[in-house]
Amino acid sequence: MGEHIVSLYHLNDITEAELRKHLPDHPGLRITEIGPDADPAGHRAELATATIVLAPLEKERRIDAALLDAMPNCRLIQSVAVGFDGVDHVAAAERGIPVANLPGFNADAVADWTVGAMLHLLRHYAAGHRKVEQGGWGPEGLRGRDLSALTVAILGFGNIGRAVARRLDGFGAEIVVHDPFPSEPGRQYVALEEAVARADVLSLHMPLNDATRGLLGDELLATMPSGAYVVNAGRGGVIDEPALARALDSGHLAGAALDVFAEEPLPADSPLRGRDDVLLTPHTAGVTWEAYHNLRNRLFDKLAAVLAGKSPVDVVNGVRPR
Template identity: 75%
Template sequence: MPDPSEHLVTLYHLNDLGPAELRRLLPSHPDLRITEIGPDEDPRDHLGTLETATIVLAPLEKERRITAELLDAMPHCRLLQSVAVGFDGVDHRAAAERGIPVANLPGFNTDAVADWTVGALLYLLRPYAFGHAKVQRGKWGPEGVRGRDVSSLTVGIAGFGNIGRAVARRLDAFGARVLVHDPVPSEPAREYVDLDELAARSDVLTLHMPLNDATRGVIGEDVLRRMPRGSWVLNAGRGGVLDEAAVVRALDSGQLAGAALDVFTEEPLPASSPLRGRTDVLLNPHAAGVTHEAYHNLRASVIDSLDLVLSGKPPRNVVNGVAV
């Protein structure tokens, strides 16, 4: 029998995955209470609601992050579910100290992010926008649009999880040489190198690393300086991994020929950011993983995760080491 004490509180806001839709997608749990704390509401104003929560869908906004203070207001919580691959919306270490598992949803947008990464690389290597603008102005000829073949380049992948591996498979098809940096080798046939060697040997550096104390700001002045002059950097991983001020300086000096960034240290990207208004930078609003297929996968994954725990089974994809 469903437990009538189950209370799902969602701080994750997406118009078509609100309480009514969650209830429709969880028909096996008719007694489940579902409460939404909206995107314009401060969770600290809803401590009474959180006190009875047994499952919480974590927010994406850093401003509404589930902190230790909020965790102390959730004595009955037995799962904090991130509705993303990342779990920045939760203090996962504080949750572990309180015995609350934090789970994420790996893999739902792997193809989407890998496709965007390779597409962004092609955008940098073959100046599509410049060529389009040239024809629009009534001009013609190859001046200014001569690019590079992917097959002529060495691409370094920093972070070789699901997305990094998917990027590598796509680059294999283009004939690029692929180097990998990751603390846990997952494909022995790949050439694994340390970060300094990865930078020194890579014409293109693409970042797919998690954000933690070890990786915060790790791609900075020193790493970019080691890269061949006129190289490119892409980030579709986590914004805080890359020192954006160092990227701007490297672009200004010619050390980098271009950059493609889907994620940023501060989001939305501030109007004052020196990354704006440049023709050598492709900016994207943290949407590399947003496709129809990825969103279908996300919905299916979050519902499967909720149904599993509501049925009395342990959660999958726990990221903070809490055994259930």
């Protein structure tokens, strides 16, 4: 049986035509697109012969255990993102199917957004703009903070966390890091509780799992310095959003910048909407032209290598290829 790529992924123009254009000739290669409005469960015939599956991003189209059982020939599920929420990677491991992701393709984009969001909060960009638009002038109510005078705690020190730290080094901020796997010598690694308690600005870049879901709740937020800020460009579910709103309402926190949310799109009744002390963006921190090209090129390179008989890289569920 020849190779059969089934794509459940539909962003960034990664179509059948694009895949064929960028993949080397391979005898018997089949490529099947299952559109963004289709339920993957309705395409079991195509999935039954799939050897490589490009995972969807939407939770509604997630590759679950039942769907994995319909993919007996699959030897790789490739997420077309850093995250891999579009597949039950634990169930895939139980079935011996490697799940791989694309780490680092948008690290610079997300790091730029993160530092920009910090400056937005610390220097009151939105309020200053609003003041000029409304005919006002002068610094009253707009006195900000210097990054060089602050401690920034980075929770999660992978590709993006390290890229944020490099940028903050240029501002002269004190940086403390919490990560279970120290990866950069010379950084100040501390326990979670200490990192949060010292953070004038808390920058979140953690994965979402059972240990981190709702991690930043009332108890931890209360330990932050008065007037501190929270920035999240990692995973929305790491923050208890009602608890964050309470900390802002009480004045304990001065502001927050969020690109990711526990539920996306952000519900209309979210207590984080309509606030002058919160910056909201629609999960676009990593969306730049450079990141777009990085993602596509890395995906094509990885697929070409697997088709050439090489083992997949960046496997996230510990499965060795068949």
